[in-house]
Amino acid sequence: MQDVSPDFLSALNLQEDAPDPCIIVVFGASGDLTKRLLIPSLFNLYCDGLLPDFFAILGMAMDDYTTESFRVRMSTDVQKYSRQEQFDETAWANFCDRIHYLQARFDDADAFVQLKALLQTLDTRYSTDSNVLFYMATPPAVFGMISSGLESIGMNAENEGWRRIIVEKPFGMDLSSALSLNEEILSYWKEQQVYRIDHYLGKETVQNLLAFRFANGMFEPLWNRTHIDHIQITATEQVGVEWRGGYYDKSGVMRDMIQNHLFQMMAYLCMEPPTTFDPEAIRNEKYKLLSAVRILKPEEVRYHAVRGQYDEGVNLDGSPAKAYRDEHLVDPHSNTETYAALKLRIDNWRWHGVPVFLRSGKGLRTKSTEIVVQFRRAPEFTFRGTPASSQLEANQLIFRIQPNEGIEIRFLAKRPGPSMHMRKVNMNFEYDEAFSAHPGTGYETMLYDCMRGDASLFSRSDLVETSWRIVQPVLDVWGEERARDFPNYPFGSWGPKAAFSLPSPDHRRWLARTPKQALERVPMFEGSSKTMINAFAMMLKPVVFNAGDEIARLGTEGRELYIIEMGSVDVIDPEGNVVTTLSGGQVFGELSLLVTKERRASVRAVTYCALYMMEKRDFCKVLMDRPHFAQKLMQVARERYNVIVDAHEWLDSEG
Secondary structure, eight states: OOOOOHHHHHHTTOOOOOOOOEEEEEETTTSHHIIIIIHHHHHHHHHTTOSOSSEEEEEEESSOOOHHHHHHHHHHHHHHHOOOSSOOHHHHHHHHTTEEEEEOOTTOHHHHHHHHHHHHHHHHHHTOTTOEEEEEOSOGGGHHHHHHHHHHTTTTSOSSSOEEEEEOSOSOSSHHHHHHHHHHHHTTSOGGGEEEOOGGGGSHHHHHHHHHHHHOTTTGGGOSTTTEEEEEEEEEOSSOOGGGHHHHTTTOHIIIIIIIIIHHHHHHHHSOOOSSSOHHHHHHHHHHHHHTBOOOOHHHHHHHEEEEOEESEEOTTSOEEOOGGGSTTOOTTOOOOSEEEEEEOBOSTTTTTOOEEEEEESSBSOOEEEEEEEEOOOOGGGGTTSGGGGTOOOOEEEEEEESSOEEEEEEEEEOSSSSOOEEEEEEEEEHHHHOSSOOOOHHHHHHHHHHHTOOTTSBOHHHHHHHHHHHHHHHHHHHHSOOSSOSOEETTBOOOGGGGGTTOSTTOOOOOSSHHHHHHTSGGGTTOOHHHHHHHHTTOEEEEEOTTOEEEOTTSBOOEEEEEEESEEEEEOTTSOEEEEEETTOEEOHHHHHOOOBOSSEEEESSOEEEEEEEHHHHHHHHTTOHHHHHHHHHHHHHHHOOOOOHHHHHHHHO
16 A cells, blocks of 8 residues: 555545654663653654654663664664554654664763753754653652752753653552652642553553543443443453563552553543543543542452462463462562452442442463443343243443454344344444554554643543552552462463452353354364354353362253363263363363253363353354254264254253
8 A cells, every 4th residue: 555645644634733843851761661662652653644843852871872872772673663564764764863862870960961951952953842751761769860850950840842741650559659659740740741651541442432432422321320230341461470570579460450551441431421522621530430439448358359360371382381479580479469350339320339340460361451331131021921031131332452452242133033032143343444544552642642732541640549549458458468379370361260250140240252262162163154153152151160169060950061261170970980081172061052951970170170151041042043053963963972852942942
């Protein structure tokens, strides 16, 4: 595809407003954040025509670089981390000429005198109107030191041009430290100058929460306790702590992810409509929402919060993965959580009685960030006397933040035929299919907004402090009480068993993450079409068992199929003998979907087990639309199990 000229974009009214001219100063410029995210993000903005015509970048750090050697290093890193499909050498050469470096210590007063002189030189050279954006790509411990140095040379005052600072998380490690950090920062800067960055909020799907809610009149009337049963917000990672063990062991997932990223997404999803899209109007509504979250009492923490820590396991490539306590710089007796799930209540008129479930963790089976809004089920009496009365399920609205950004709606539709039979179907919106433009990274959006002075996506001090007030009781209880079951989930699993009991009652379950891949491994479904796999996949429910748990009992009526995603189980005969051991990718209970009979064996978990369960009633809903597949199953039952299946049994079970 040929490049589209800026003039053509402008003619179509697609060209964004460029930010003000400015100099971007990066403190701690020799670190990973700069090479992996900041410089690549700024270069992506430059290639997209979203940087001002007049700008410069100045890195400041203690490492021994000159401007030339720093440019050489950035030239290598940007090709690795930029999202440009075809690297534009000419564009990079022009961009790179605007990068400069100052080797200096942050506690050296003379260094800031040099900084001021260099900024004046760059301002004259690049015509940046004395506007300066300071990026603190440093630990919070030196925010005050850097701010003091800037104050000493008058660079925090907005006498000529604007002055803004971006500060990275963590914004404190608890409520007390957050209050102290805010007090320190605000002793040098005005609140409107401070941009506390959370790159999650720069993702297109997170921003689309506001557009989805307030630009579509069909949804906002439903956005309340009358129509919504509960909300799930999930952010999981496949990797462990890797090289961040020293930091992470003092933090944990509650501080690292839930207190900031997930709370911010919850605020966007649940806040009241702002009067305008003015940044302060949006942040005011976010603050009101977080202020309405019910603070847990210490005795409630054990019932509404679950924590976990990963054990040894297996990486995606099959290589062994370390336990958290064996990671570099981690205490071998660490009480730090690498997984957390939380049940919250919002005490306002709109959300009273609607639970919000949050979960996040490391070393898990999948990498994903998503939001599930589950609506209340329709009343059954409407369909009394029809098969549909027992087939009603809750509608779900799913926002996929990453990967594969998009929105999915799951709802019920009548199956073709004379009788009133219902089945779950879905509608899918994918960003990369609907729009030709590639969504930028979160950092691109946040840097762009900061240069424009738009603080909508950045946290205000009262938002930060309110978030800490919500999690502080959990941190206090977990800090005082050592976890007795750590480690309690294997690396590469779904997390601790206790987390799957949190969204009770039974109609509330965490959304299944990879059911399609699991189904494709089941012999019964070999050769099935994509449409059929999708239909059956929506019927799968995730369940977790620990070693020694009984999954199925001899003599009970079998009406479920289980697919082992990971772990192993023993099948035990009436005499107590182990008949066989099944492991990941294998299936048991297959016969329960074909005929209703008492179980002829028990099944017990040998290890931690992550399973997908499909109930017979759900299986039959899909089967009725697939007569050819039903015929195939009858043949499978005859050949594999020596069972003659009467199709009427499926019909009876379904109705």
